[in-house]
Amino acid sequence: MELGEPDASGRRRSQVEGSELTIDCDLVVVAIGTRANPLLTGSAPELTVNEHGYLLADEHGMTSLPGVFAGGDIVRGASLVVWAIRDGRDAAEAMHDYMSASSDADALIAAE
Numbered sequence: 001m002e003l004g005e006p007d008a009s010g011r012r013r014s015q016v017e018g019s020e021l022t023i024d025c026d027l028v029v030v031a032i033g034t035r036a037n038p039l040l041t042g043s044a045p046e047l048t049v050n051e052h053g054y055l056l057a058d059e060h061g062m063t064s065l066p067g068v069f070a071g072g073d074i075v076r077g078a079s080l081v082v083w084a085i086r087d088g089r090d091a092a093e094a095m096h097d098y099m100s101a102s103s104d105a106d107a108l109i110a111a112e
Contacts (some may be wrong), residue, residue: 036074061091071097
């Protein structure tokens, strides 16, 4: 990395030669944390949101749609990345518990 030429404000931006990357994809979700994205709730109207359009989730990150977890800015609003990381870790643990419980229940039903 090196600093480029100063722009009109005098700020020099970092640049890395040859770091460009192109990835083929069908959909890109912009997650820059400035406001709730209405496309999310528009594509899943079962998700409950608050008056600001952010998803409602319980203490484990579970939304109103069973098996769908959320955290970070879409639940808290614009916040610090450390909270989003913590929410992700908490949600991962809750997802593991949720899927383990579902697998156990499925196994019991299949055994009957």
